[in-house]
Amino acid sequence: MAILENVSLEGAELNGCQGRLQNPGHALEAGWFLLQFCGTHGDESLQLAAISKFIEPQFQRGWDKEHGGLFYFLDVDGHCPTQLEWSMKLWWPHCEALIALLMAYNNTKKPTLLDRFTEVYEYTFSHFSDPENGEWFGYLTQEGKVALDFKGGPFKGFFHVPRCLYMCERILDGLLGDKN
Numbered sequence: 001m002a003i004l005e006n007v008s009l010e011g012a013e014l015n016g017c018q019g020r021l022q023n024p025g026h027a028l029e030a031g032w033f034l035l036q037f038c039g040t041h042g043d044e045s046l047q048l049a050a051i052s053k054f055i056e057p058q059f060q061r062g063w064d065k066e067h068g069g070l071f072y073f074l075d076v077d078g079h080c081p082t083q084l085e086w087s088m089k090l091w092w093p094h095c096e097a098l099i100a101l102l103m104a105y106n107n108t109k110k111p112t113l114l115d116r117f118t119e120v121y122e123y124t125f126s127h128f129s130d131p132e133n134g135e136w137f138g139y140l141t142q143e144g145k146v147a148l149d150f151k152g153g154p155f156k157g158f159f160h161v162p163r164c165l166y167m168c169e170r171i172l173d174g175l176l177g178d179k180n
Contacts, residue, residue: 022075025072
């Protein structure tokens with residue numbers, strides 16, 4: 001199953017490259033939004049759908065098996081996306097993946113979800129984080145090298161990283177609290 005960026009008003013797949021466009025970060029973010037909703041409304045079937053349709057397969061589809069990290073855009077039919085930055089690794093999809101995978105693990109205690117969280121964590125903190133000057137770089141090449149060394153701008157602001165770290169800390173505190 002693919003989560004598409006653009007669909008018709010009826011929810012059908014559109015023709016052409018815009019209709020085949022996927023953004024793994026958006027799918028993962030939608031997955032944890034759904035999990036958060038389920039937590040307040042107790043909808044177990046929606047929780048299962050969030051994990052089995054929005055989180056697990058979208059992570060698998062978006063993860064670069066050769067270099068690590070999440071691709072920015074994909075084409076559902078496997079063609080090269082028309083977005084020139086499609087193969088870059090951006091900070092915010094990794095933030096969304098950390099939250100989604102940890103939240104899904106918290107809900108299911110499924111070890112593979114914790115393994116995937118750890119994989120994203122290790123990639124994220126070894127590639128985006130700037131140990132000398134703090135904060136995260138926002139834009140990496142497909143190979144994981146810093147493509148642009150600025151840390152803020154019209155698209156990268158003070159939002160995704162602190163929200164991610166705060167949410168992951170709260171989930172981890174809850175998980176560790178369960179162990180005591």
